[in-house]
Amino acid sequence: MDNVNVANTLQPMTFPLHGARLIEASAGTGKTFTIASLYLRLLLGHGSDASRHAQELTVEQILVVTFTEAATAELRDRIRARIHDARLAFSRGVSKDPVIAPLLAEIPDHKAAAAILLNAERQMDEAAIYTIHGFCQRMLTQNAFESGSRFNNEFITDEAPLKQLVVADYWRRNFYHLPHGLASEVRQLWASPAALLKDIGNSLTGAPVRLSVPPLSASLEQLHADNMTRIDAMKALWREHAGDLEAVIAGSGVNKRSYTKKSLPAWLAEVSQWAALPTEDYTLPDKLERFHQQVLIEKTPKGEPPVHAVFEAVADLLDNPANLRDPLIAHAIEACRVLLAQAKARKGWLSFDDLLTQLSAAIDHDQDGLLTSRIRSQYPVAMIDEFQDTDPLQYSIFSQIYQEQPECGLFMIGDPKQAIYAFRGADIFTYIQARRQVTDHYTLDTNWRSTADMVASVNTIFQTPDSPFIYDQDITFLPVNHSPKAADRSWHLEQQRQPALTFWLQEAEAGKPLPKGSYQDAMATATAAQIQHILTASQQGAAYFADGDEHHAIEAGNIAVLVRTGSEGKLIKHALAEQGIASVYLSNRDSVFSSAEAADVQRLLQAVLTPEDERALRAALASSCLP
Template sequence: MKPLDPFQIDIEKTILIEASAGTGKTYTITTLYCRLLAEGYPVESILVVTFTEAAAAELKLRIRSRLFNTLNFLLEEPRDSKDDLVRFLSRKKETLPLICQRLQHALICFDQASIMTIHSFCLKTLKENAFESHSLFDIKLVPDRSLFLREVSFDFFMHHVNNLDKLFLSYLAQHQITPESFIASFDKVVSRPGLALKPFAVPFENVFDDYRKILKKIHGILLNRAGEINELILNHTGIDKRSYSKKNVPAWLDLSCLKLEQESTGALFKMTEKGDALYKFTQTRLVLKTKFGHALPEHEFFDLCEQLLSFYEIFENNLISLKIKFLDFFTTALEKMKKIQGNFFFDDLINDLAAALEKDNSKNLQKAVRQTYKACLIDEFQDTDPRQYDIFSRLFSSKGDTPFFMIGDPKQAIYAFRGGDIFAYLKASRESDQQFTLEKNFRSAPLLVDGINEIFSTQPNPFLFEFIEFSKVTAPSTARNILVEKDHVVPPLQFCFIKRDEQVV
């Protein structure tokens, strides 16, 4: 990537700027913002998007401060300024009075600045363009969806779970499947339509009567032929006797029989290695514990236990079927709530605007948004998810003369837990007109910068993906190595190798 010169680039392009930590990302945003103002873009027409309310407030403060200082220097003595923006604008002598007038007007009207979070932008766009987006006029934003998710989850269990067979309810209890567990499992995914279900559909199999018949046969064998099974296993020369010992085998048989006597055909056996003892007599387990070259012990009891294991796997698939059904149930309930109450969650704002822009008749919506916003800058772009990028690319990237800046660092992607997708960043990099990088690190000591450069330059793909490059940065000439001990500069990047048997203090 080429180093960025914010005063030489053609701003009427789609531009990706890679800004490593400490390279002046926010300073660059304020520079580009002030340049747009100087070139005639009204303050309310420049959209700046970031990801949190705190970041938006901080960015607004920093931009206003830069605007104020730039204007003051231009009006007083621009030659005394060390600010590259002031020097750049002061060279435009013929248009300098007009530039100052524009900056002054922007400062007066700065309360109208469009600096906001992605969710605020989507909410504002949907409300102001209700006709074009086919959305409700009265949208009520609900910040916390936990109460709604809880209500839907309990409603789902009441209508679709509690009336299921008692055996399957025992299976759910065994796996601690409750309305609360569904809430915890699906909280991060219920409002992300881009997620594809795999498998897409799993049928719910009603095999519970067949399961009970198998249990009845197993119980009969345990009551009348347990000694026969015990003798067969203990006399088999190929079975691992450390596991299938004289102590273990009778105990496993007794435990299984006792459970059946207590619970009868309602008994649910956990057919896993750490589950109930009956699993030890499945053919699946016997294969693992029989020496190579020896035939497996044969008995009707082992076949029945294997069938019980297959039923247990069907129960697992039934749980998957239930989860898929819950997602459909939640989506339907969500749409119903939005239509009746007008309540929207944060994710719904992004999903609804993205869906509106995907429609064939979205040209009026795109035109309306572009009339409002003549330029766009996105901060922390590496944390953008595919739906968010789709919104901005449709609105700004597809229009050739709109300044559209995406500023971020793929090495700092931290919001994967809420949908941030590094591949959205890589796609934007491919689709942008130009890509630049910020090459100076203003935060770290020169020796630390050199050390990081050395480490990450030793591998061709230090971040695994070949599309994520490592671009070396430099420290400014005024930077100093300030970490000193006894008049000697201490290396700021050090590695300590500790042997396994050494205690770390």
Template sequence: MTRALDPATITLDGIQLIEASAGTGKTYTITQLFIRLLVEKNLEIENILVATFTEAATSELRDRIRSKLREALEVFEHGGSTDPFFKSLLERVDAKKALTAIDLALESYDLAAIHTIHGFYKRILSENAFESGVPFDSEIVKNMDPLIEEVVNDFWVARVYDEDLLIVKYLREQKLSPKALKKLAKKIRERSEADILPERAELPAMPDPEDREAAYRECRRLWLEETEAVKAILLAENTDLHRNKYRLTSLEKWFTELDGFFEADTCSAFELPGNFYKFTPAGLDDGLKPKAKEAGAEPPSHPFFEACEHLDEETRTLCDALDSRVLELKQELSDAVRAELPRRMRERGLMGFDDILRDLDQALQGDRGTRLAETICGHYHAALIDEFQDTDPVQYRIFQTIQAVGKLPVFFIGDPKQAIYSFRGADIFAYLDAVADAGDNINTMKTNWRSDPELVGAINTLFGTRENPFRLEAISYQEVSAADQRKNELTIDSHNASGIDIIRFDCEKEAQQGKAKISGPNANDRIARQLCSSISSLLEKDTLLDGRKVRAGDIAVLVRTSPQARDVQEALRNVNIPSVVSGGGNIFHTPELHELYLWLQAITDPSNDGKLRAALSTSLLGLNAARIDSLENDEHAWDQWI
């Protein structure tokens, strides 16, 4: 059972879990708790640990806490405040002693223990090298990609180069390249404690590929010789086949796919055509009309259908055996990453952020763990952990172990809804462990101070009407209310804008209208064009933000991937709406940098006509083919460009 948080009265003992949705004043609450720990627990500023996940968040917390201390100094100097938090504090503490504590905290603010999580762990290891058993001179590596790539490439050479050609071909078809294995290796590295499933099993015997090849040749022979007979059976008007499953238009498409598949003398691909099963006796049996099946009807029969089933079985047998070997390869990669990467790092005196976590965790669980925890507790007497939902089991176990030894007040502050975002490193079960440890000490921040009431209401409706919206009963949606401060109020044609507009593409209706099927590539294009249309409408209508006309810079577009961001930017550029892409991508992979590269090549080698033509054709200079051609026939104009 959760209760509404009151920062002025929440107990300053034990483990306290504070659930804070976006915009509910999480950082403000941290500053208030920091003040209380100073004046009520009589802690010195260096004894209060404040930890969060990014350098930017650390910098913001440092500034906000300093600002709150200055505000507190004025309050305790003058002995009065209209702020409910300070009014409550003045009633409980000695103002003179509190003033002294705040003044001292400001004077020694450089000692404030406000760190990133990894920064805090690194400090612990370096200050307690003997207890932790970690070398003094280890170098921290922020980017592990080059080392991971080195291990993966060496693994690929040692493991794959001498592999059977059939398996190498299968790896290629499955797009399992060193680049793909590098992505897998990074995940293995990040989840060092995760079990690899399924567990290793004895590899099945490798079938003779010639068996499948023979099945293919027979199937191909029958198709080439009996095409018209097979088509006549399946296209017959008087058939027991269900035409919703064997539509005439679909059959024509499937016939074309078979024509393409059987063009080759040998079966070069491991994958059969997508609807190949429809031509097997089992597939045809599944396609019978229910009433016909009840009446004992048999599916259409032809030797080609039997041959298709034989080829399907041989293909599955071969691919199952190959899949087992691919799985074995991935498991061997996991072993290599978990053994070889740490070994190479130790040899070179390197540590990654994950190594810091692992080493501190192992030190705390080891023989000298209690002594190390006591040493840490001797320095830090309370902790405020921001963005707690981003912790993983190892990080939580570290804080849990330290807290258990020192019985420190520890505040875990975060948004449980974001604990589902594993791409940020969050682990839902680490959060649930904290819920169990907190017991009745679970507090919720109920008021959103940032968003408009319409948006807050829309989010409450969207999630509140769904049972089990996060697919885990342990995490429910806690409604919040809006402070109704009406900041950044948006109106369209003199009416308040709705909190959420959902645009749905009616794929079935569009298909009936003969429009192209919405799939991956064209879906991105459709969405980008729809976004452009919506943004253009906002900019053209009588749309006001706090009474002024909306500008392009007021609008943000959030996408999942960098390519999607570039697609949207290109669509906006086509309708002359300026935009800037921030975050996510590598600037050296952008079209603009490629064009700049061509430009610089021409500048450094102006006598090279080819490089000069390439530079002139870029959007930076904007000459078309006809203009460039005319320049080449005009020596004076050509020299001017050079």
């Protein structure tokens, strides 16, 4: 492993408060506590000549960025609480807190420090703790001249209706005038504008997408004609050499079990039948792939593989298919992005993604560095929480502002093992890029949340394999220590201390594994039975959490079951219900309008709307809404 990738254990009291630094914080290692501790040091100007920031900062100068409103509120509350505790400690001159106590010892003027913290506590409502989109919105508004942004943009949270209008407009402009045959081909790809929007919707905003296929360079009619000509040429070549192909394959070293005397003529006949028909659509015979040159080579374990110009032509057609879909999607994305941007510009609207793209574009075009200089002046230090969920555009913004600025601070805090937001653009390769670019790496090495047994179990699982992660050079597993009191915490069942981690293996019946459905049913039943056993034992005082000499009964709310899919969740919920145990599926994505309660409310409203309708009235009276 390169020295560049070695992470130093982070010490909150000596951590340098300047430069670009990456902090890897596994779950439960005190990430928020560390952020609040560094925040305190920045407020008080704490540190040695090598570690302190150039000046004391106010709460309005320390930028803290995270990714949800809930996380923002939690961070604000936690930092406010730390400031309050530190202020009381400086007022009283005593503290046992591992961070505040050293501050008391190293800052001689307690009265001045208490005054700084009191002022910070009063100003916490103005603290620069934002979501990424909140930060971008403020920068665009406050620096309208430098960013070229409007002063009076209207912020919209849902641009789905506008996307629908834009794609419908694109559909009318490009498809309504097509001849019947070509229009039918398009309708086979997308039955409606809504279907097209489903394929391209996520690419219409945000950073410009990189298209693997060039968009249409000519008319759709011309592309269709060129495709038909290409398929015709393939058919003509096949017809010309069809009589030679069986002998070429039979006389080669190709596996004769794959290309048998019975199947080979049938496959050739199927393709020949297709080649004899006039080309009217993009349909290709299923067996054409059997004559792909690379497939034939792979099916030749010994001897010479069959080689022919027809096989090369088949390979070219299958590897680079003649189709409308790929160029059309590229064209639709490119055109609809422009139409969407124009529509929002006319209305003065900005979406979440627009905030990022506009600030990034403004920074890219800021040749004199005026905008980035103003942002650094306003926020000399930035702490990016949950950095593993950053996308390329977000990282580009902060790296251009703070990289190569050693007097400022850019602290990126996250855990690549918890990168779970790929569906909304988060990119683990962005984290890897940052890890390679930033040479100062730190880690939090103590888990303060879990028991000693759980920490040891997780360490063992990930230390045992040679390659626990795919990108081991960039995402390494660093074992963590348990907290001093973690060894005293455990859970017990029937007077026996239970292991932190247990694997269940469903035994095979008659030497054969269970089918998937039967396996899932069996595991759901076993899980519910075990939960019932634990809760029953808890009621009898035989199942409890132990924390030193204290015992706490295990309750249903202490138990969570993780599932991969909604169907698995329903199986567990049903199995628990059969045991008389109520449960809540926290990832339920079913529409509220499909529930029985919604149907009852609809019946009630229908009866109110049409009181003369006796059937509607009776249905409402029979619903669960009325006692």
